[in-house]
Amino acid sequence: MKWLILLHVLSSIIGVGPTFFGHVLLRRKQSLHDLRASLRIGKRLEAFPKIGGSIAVLSGLILIWVGNYGSFAQLWLYGSLILYVLIQVIVIGIITPNQKKLAGWVFDPANERAQEIPPQQRSLLGKVSSLYYCASTLGVLLFIFMIMKP
Secondary structure, eight states, X not given: OHHHHHHHHHHHHHHHTTHHHHHHHTOSXXXXXXXXXXXXXXXXXXXXXXXXXXXXXXHHHHHHHHSSSOOSOOHHHHHHHHHHXXXXXXXXXXXXXXXXHHHHHHTOXXXXXXXXXXXXXXXXXXXXXXXXXXXXXXXXXXXXXXXXXX
16 A cells, blocks of 8 residues: 555656646746757656656545545545646646647747747747646645645
8 A cells, every 4th residue: 555655646746746847947038049948848748747647646546446535525536636637638738739839930940040039929938838837736736635635
């Protein structure tokens, strides 16, 4: 049981952790050079939420099933699952397509010599950054639910 708890906690941290860096990497006021570097780093971090998050959900469900946490019909459990799904929807469903659109412009060879981020891309960057703040806030609430469970 301790190994399953360890697996669950580590995979949760590894799975949700990169979300907390999104708004740091994709901050609104950065140069085009910095944005290119940030998008490269962000691309490397993409696998962690997919793998770690999946393991965290599966191990969490197994913990509820085999542990003595009570029934599945508990507010903290439903709240945790809803928060996790919301984070996934925001990151995978909204941020990722917008981030790919931004990266498409940033890494387009035609824009290689550009020195400034145009207003349309800067607006997209602001939207992605704000969404990362939202996902991070939900991530903090998720960890609070996990730690403060009855």
